[in-house]
Amino acid sequence: xxxxxxxxxxxxxxxxxxxxxxxxxxxxxxxxxxxxxxxxxxxxxxxxxxxxxxxxxxxxxxxxxxxxxxxxxxxxxxxxxxxxxxxxxxxxxxxxxxxxxxxxxxxxxxxxxxxxxxxxxxxxxxxxxxxxxxxxxxxxxxxxxxxxxxxxxxxxxxxxxxxxxxxxxxxxxxxxxxxxxxxxxxxxxxxxxxxxxxxxxxxxxxxxxxxxxxxxxxxxxxxxxxxxxxxxxxxxxxxxxxxxxxxxxxxxxxxxxxxxxxxxxxxxxxxxxxxxxxxxxxxxxxxxxxxxxxxxxxxxxxxxxxxxxxxxxxxxxxxxxxxxxxxxxxxxxxxxxxxxxxxxxxxxxxxxxxxxxxxxxxxxxxxxxxxxxxxxxxxxxxxxxxxxxxxxxxxxxxxxxxxxxxxxxxxxxxxxxxxxxxxxxxxxxxxxxxxxxxxxxxxxxxxxxxxxxxxxxxxxxxxxxxxxxxxxxxxxxxxxxxxxxxxxxxxxxxxxxxxxxxxxxxxxxxxxxxxxxxxxxxxxxxxxxxxxxxxxxxxxxxxxxxxxxxxxxxxxxxxxxxxxxxxxxxxxxxxxxxxxxxxxxxxxxxxxxxxxxxxxxxxxxxxxxxxxxxxxxxxxxxxxxxxxxxxxxxxxx
Amino acid sequence: xxxxxxxxxxxxxxxxxxxxxxxxxxxxxxxxxxxxxxxxxxxxxxxxxxxxxxxxxxxxxxxxxxxxxxxxxxxxxxxxxxxxxxxxxxxxxxxxxxxxxxxxxxxxxxxxxxxxxxxxxxxxxxxxxxxxxxxxxxxxxxxxxxxxxxxxxxxxxxxxxxxxxxxxxxxxxxxxxxxxxxxxxxxxxxxxxxxxxxxxxxxxxxxxxxxxxxxxxxxxxxxxxxxxxxxxxxxxxxxxxxxxxxxxxxxxxxxxxx
Ligand SMILES: Cc1cc2nc3c(=O)[nH]c(=O)nc-3n(C[C@H](O)[C@H](O)[C@H](O)COP(=O)(O)OP(=O)(O)OC[C@H]3O[C@@H](n4cnc5c(N)ncnc54)[C@H](O)[C@@H]3O)c2cc1C
Ligand code: FES
Numbered sequence: 086x087x088x089x090x091x092x093x094x095x096x097x098x099x100x101x102x103x104x105x106x107x108x109x110x111x112x113x114x115x116x117x118x119x120x121x122x123x124x125x126x127x128x129x130x131x132x133x134x135x136x137x138x139x140x141x142x143x144x145x146x147x148x149x150x151x152x153x154x155x156x157x158x159x160x161x162x163x164x165x166x167x168x169x170x171x172x173x174x175x176x177x178x179x180x181x182x183x184x185x186x187x188x189x190x191x192x193x194x195x196x197x198x199x200x201x202x203x204x205x206x207x208x209x210x211x212x213x214x215x216x217x218x219x220x221x222x223x224x225x226x227x228x229x230x231x232x233x234x235x236x237x238x239x240x241x242x243x244x245x246x247x248x249x250x251x252x253x254x255x256x257x258x259x260x261x262x263x264x265x266x267x268x269x270x271x272x273x274x275x276x277x278x279x280x281x282x283x284x285x286x287x288x289x290x291x292x293x294x295x296x297x298x299x300x301x302x303x304x305x306x307x308x309x310x311x312x313x314x315x316x317x318x319x320x321x322x323x324x325x326x327x328x329x330x331x332x333x334x335x336x337x338x339x340x341x342x343x344x345x346x347x348x349x350x351x352x353x354x355x356x357x358x359x360x361x362x363x364x365x366x367x368x369x370x371x372x373x374x375x376x377x378x379x380x381x382x383x384x385x386x387x388x389x390x391x392x393x394x395x396x397x398x399x400x401x402x403x404x405x406x407x408x409x410x411x412x413x414x415x416x417x418x419x420x421x422x423x424x425x426x427x428x429x430x431x432x433x434x435x436x437x438x439x440x441x442x443x444x445x446x447x448x449x450x451x452x453x454x455x456x457x458x459x460x461x462x463x464x465x466x467x468x469x470x471x472x473x474x475x476x477x478x479x480x481x482x483x484x485x486x487x488x489x490x491x492x493x494x495x496x497x498x499x500x501x502x503x504x505x506x507x508x509x510x511x512x513x514x515x516x517x518x519x520x521x522x523x524x525x526x527x528x529x530x531x532x533x534x535x536x537x538x539x540x541x542x543x544x545x546x547x548x549x550x551x552x553x554x555x556x557x558x559x560x561x562x563x564x565x566x567x568x569x570x571x572x573x574x575x576x577x578x579x580x581x582x583x584x585x586x587x588x589x590x591x592x593x594x595x596x597x598x599x600x601x602x603x604x605x606x607x608x609x610x611x612x613x614x615x616x617x618x619x620x621x622x623x624x625x626x627x628x629x630x631x632x633x634x635x636x637x638x639x640x641x642x643x644x645x646x647x648x649x650x651x652x653x654x655x656x657x658x659x660x661x662x663x664x665x666x667x668x669x670x671x672x673x674x675x676x677x678x679x680x681x682x683x684x685x686x687x688x689x690x691x692x693x694x695x696x697x698x699x700x701x702x703x704x705x706x707x708x709x710x711x712x713x714x715x716x717x718x719x720x721x722x
Numbered sequence: 723x724x725x726x727x728x729x730x731x732x733x734x735x736x737x738x739x740x741x742x743x744x745x746x747x748x749x750x751x752x753x754x755x756x757x758x759x760x761x762x763x764x765x766x767x768x769x770x771x772x773x774x775x776x777x778x779x780x781x782x783x784x785x786x787x788x789x790x791x792x793x794x795x796x797x798x799x800x801x802x803x804x805x806x807x808x809x810x811x812x813x814x815x816x817x818x819x820x821x822x823x824x825x826x827x828x829x830x831x832x833x834x835x836x837x838x839x840x841x842x843x844x845x846x847x848x849x850x851x852x853x854x855x856x857x858x859x860x861x862x863x864x865x866x867x868x869x870x871x872x873x874x875x876x877x878x879x880x881x882x883x884x885x886x887x888x889x890x891x892x893x894x895x896x897x898x899x900x901x902x903x904x905x906x907x908x909x910x911x912x913x914x915x916x917x918x919x920x921x922x923x924x925x926x927x928x929x930x931x932x933x934x935x936x937x938x939x940x941x942x943x944x945x946x947x948x949x950x951x952x953x954x955x956x957x958x959x960x961x962x963x964x965x966x967x968x969x970x971x972x973x974x975x976x977x978x979x980x
Contacts, residue, residue: 136856151777152843154883155785171863207859214859216852216912218867218876225866246880249784253879257851264847272840295832324779358752363760364781465783468800468807469754534856582767584760629772633734634833636775637767 088707109546116141126153129509130310132533135258138267161248164240189517190666286505313488319591321485341692343493343513346658351486352418375446384429419483442478497540508532518666579624723815786882796886824889849923875909890945893934901958918965
């Protein structure tokens with residue numbers, strides 16, 4: 086099937102305005118009659134919940150956290166982009182649009198990206214009005230810095246805690262509506278299934294994590310803002326609980342999953358220290374503004390970094406990408422790190438590490454300036470590794486970080502299931518095959534504050550919805566299926582823990598579907614994953630009870646879905662027989678090792694339709710047309 | 723290294739809790755405290771026993787989910803550090819470690835080491851915001867904030883809402899948490915219009931939720947993983963006093979009577 090993204094006609098600069106005018110409105114008195122379920126309280130979910138409640142809709146919000154403020158968005162460090170051009174360095178909406186399309190290696194929908202760049206400035210205005218304490222100049226004006234993949238300074242930040250401050254802004258806006266009884270908030274409640282009635286998304290089935298109670302909720306529309314699936318790799322920079330269940334369950338109910346193989350490996354993370362490792366810690370990309378990345382010139386050089394003289398060092402990013410240097414985009418910087426480590430020049434106990442060195446910056450700017458800019462990151466590094474980065478270079482290595490893939494949505498952020506809207510990292514829409522730094526926060530808030538509130542109204546105004554209650558047979562059936570799934574998990578009585586299976590799955594995915602991929606490996610993984618899944622369903626152990634707070638069962642439910650989802654990711658990686666952005670197929674590279682796109686055959690979104698566990702899903706395409714940013718080889722040299 | 727852990731186990735809010743002792747061999751220096759508990763939990767599951775329930779998520783010291791009172795100190799011995807960022811290199815072979823939930827009247831135990839901190843959300847809901855709707859905002863640079871004020875606002879705003887301040891306080895007061903939010907907005911021009919109402923409503927909710935009073939022990943600052951200063955409590959007290967004699971207060975009383 087050829088998918089229709091429902092992109093409005095007309096010049097790209099006018100599409101969104103024109104569309105806003107053409108969309109049907111719901112009158113204030115009628116808004117009260119519509120109920121919207123939102124799953125997730127990260128930047129996307131919280132901003133949407135607040136905005137929709139302010140408009141007058143009835144909103145019901147769900148999160149598995151004990152407080153909405155703990156959503157994974159809280160961990161974002163570096164910053165948020167906008168096209169304000171405050172530094173007068175040549176930025177514009179057009180340039181942010183251009184950089185994002187190019188950064189995504191021409192696998193995003195142009196019209197969505199342009200709209201994102203357009204609303205980026207409103208986001209900064211909104212956040213400042215909410216009291217987000219962005220960094221400021223002495224003059225009192227807002228400060229900016231540069232970030233990977235950009236040659237100018239368009240990133241707004243609040244120390245190394247930008248995500249925290251933006252989320253607290255959205256969270257407080259949302260809590261204000263909770264206090265006004267416009268939002269009903271369910272914490273510690275995990276969505277386990279999507280309710281679809283006559284082809285339309287009408288509700289969710291949830292498990293209360295404190296009591297184990299399975300419940301159902303119905304509404305006029307469902308919004309998923311449930312974040313990304315990097316934890317399919319087991320080790321990633323994501324929080325422990327991040328998982329794919331919400332979007333994967335929607336996929337099993339008929340929603341198409343787009344570009345699942347587009348995953349981002351972040352170049353600057355603290356390397357793994359042992360088998361006990363539970364997560365990888367990101368060192369903000371902003372460090373690459375002042376840190377220089379290098380490895381020894383010669384393989385096997387075991388000297389301490391401070392003892393290796395200049396002439397024996399290879400500042401490989403500066404050498405290979407002179408115009409961007411240490412600020413080369415993430416996919417490029419990550420692969421370059423892998424390449425030098427594969428050549429035997431990696432450092433640290435495992436050989437999987439490269440140096441990020443601040444000694445030149447400290448010489449140039451003084452320790453105090455560096456401390457002001459990165460103090461908290463340096464402290465965090467020292468706490469984790471025991472090394473002091475003021476004295477010896479940091480050691481870093483790439484790690485899974487962000488997922489560009491997600492549920493397919495049209496221009497209105499609605500999936501192919503009417504009524505099911507998907508926002509934030511959970512959808513696939515704006516970043517193509519690679520996301521630029523500081524653009525995820527921008528997208529989450531754009532979706533929640535400034536896009537969904539308009540488009541969801543149009544959906545209500547143009548759709549006739551039958552009345553449903555939780556007594557509907559489809560609702561009861563869905564609840565029963567969830568209960569049966571849990572019963573089945575509880576009764577396996579095997580010998581391995583959910584974490585053991587998760588760790589094994591992560592290794593398979595990292596080895597065969599990680600930073601670089603090839604046909605042979607992907608085919609091998611397509612044999613290994615189903616085997617592991619079979620073992621899971623016959624040899625899993627869960628202790629404790631179903632009707633109680635049960636951390637083992639929670640984990641088992643999430644791992645069960647990862648074990649199915651992984652196969653989908655592998656199919657996508659195998660069928661996308663080209664390299665682009667974060668998806669690097671070894672068969673497709675230029676002689677110098679750069680990714681080689683195949684625009685003739687793959688200039689499209691791949692959106693997958695579920696056909697049963699273990700069956701190959703059906704691959705649909707949405708062709709991508711580049712009218713404004715001409716398709717070119719992406720060069721950062 | 724080898725460690726002896728005494729961990730608080732409690733089936734649910736109403737059950738009586740007790741310490742159970744676990745011996746941990748082969749603890750590695752590079753492990754985080756929670757990774758050590760992960761290892762214990764994996765062992766317990768394989769022995770068919772219920773693992774120790776504890777709250778955690780980001781493991782980067784920012785989400786505020788992790789808690790634990792370690793050897794009597796919320797978040798353990800290292801200053802300015804959450805439990806998830808505490809690493810085992812801070813302990814030594816043969817150590818005995820006592821692990822309890824955060825203890826406070828306003829934070830009932832849910833299970834084992836997990837406590838209910840929803841009172842914090844209710845305080846924010848009562849007034850921890852600026853009442854601006856989406857779409858109302860003026861151009862960002864039309865609001866100037868002196869760098870010093872922005873920095874101080876950020877010092878206060880970086881609170882992660884973990885509740886260590888409450889657990890550390892002999893009275894179980896939430897003054898530092900509330901003061902941090904009140905001060906964050908008090909230092910910004912955007913926060914001025916609602917300044918009085920905000921402090922009145924937040925303090926009132928704090929009292930309703932069963933938090934104790936402040937008697938200047940300053941244990942809160944010492945336990946705060948973000949080292950938020952008690953000077954913000956002084957600011958809040960001043961603001962509260964001023965607000966108590968304001969039109970906002972009379973209006974609040976009128977509304978409550980109506
Ligand atoms: C360490 C780190 C640093 C980052 N730094 C930056 C940065 O500097 N700039 C930038 O632009 N981006 C950054 N990112 C990326 C960015 O933070 C995320 O992409 C973004 O915050 C995702 O927001 P979200 O609202 O889509 O989802 P999340 O914030 O992940 O929220 C997901 C929500 O969904 C809920 N949820 C999920 N599943 C269920 C379910 N089944 N039932 C109930 N609730 C559910 C969760 O409880 C949570 O509330 C960073 C990411 C990481 C990991
Ligand atoms: S787990 Fe997030 S602060 Fe400790």
